Amino acid sequence: MNSDSFNAFFGNAMRTALIGVFALLALFLLAETVSVLSDLGRSGVPATDTITVQGQGQASMPPDVARVSFTVENTKATVALAQAATTKQANAALDFVKEQGVAEKDVKTLSYNIYPQYSYPNPCSSGSLCPTYGGAPKIIGYQVSETVQVTLRDLTKVGDLLSGLGTLEVQNVSGPAFALDDATAGNDAARADAITKAKAQADLLAKQLGVKLGKIVNFSESSGGYPYPMMTYGMGGGASDSKAVAPNVPAGENTYNASVSITYEIR
16 A cells, blocks of 8 residues: 555544544533523522422221230149140130131231249238338249230131130130231322322412412321221130120221322422
8 A cells, every 4th residue: 555545544534533523522512402401490499489288088998807816824833834734725725716717827926924923921910010021022833824816817707716715715815906918008098098189289279379380399198097996805714614605896997097298389
């Protein structure tokens, strides 16, 4: 290749490279220009021309689970004897629960406790002046208790479960606590109701003020379910003399509440 050809080739390559560089630079400048134009009219400070509205929402839904807790406890002279008595009674109750078709995943031990039982003798006779008693309390036995929570998905069996536990002389039963297994469904429905009411309030307020609503610049919420009622049953000795009558336990509905606050720009 002679010098003229080399110079021509080199010149063409340089021109091509420069054209490419200028093209990339032009694209970059175009993008920056579009970005600047899109930001025109936007302030870097928070909006000050705003209105804030609140909405209170509510949703009522029938429960799909019932939770019942029960405790068995026995006091004996030794820990081993108290454990044996409590285990026998708890196992009988758990066998009955399984007979009601309750799955293993829906039966949960909440606590297992062993407490010493003390005697505090009084060395003074009634009506006499009693000196300070410095004697140590005496252990006279041990109490062992086990608390179990059962989740029932067939609400028609709640009454039978309660009566069956009574027949087995379970001393303490708490419940039923009726609830949604997935509580988020109730909260979501209540929130949607609250947002709908807040938007309606914003539209009305904007009309009355003679302004137009812009974008939402702030949102906050609080939600929670209405506390469902719980019943507590105390069952002592003699409950097994005859089969306990199944109580009537209407499930009703659970009410969920939500509160939202929405801030709009106005123009």
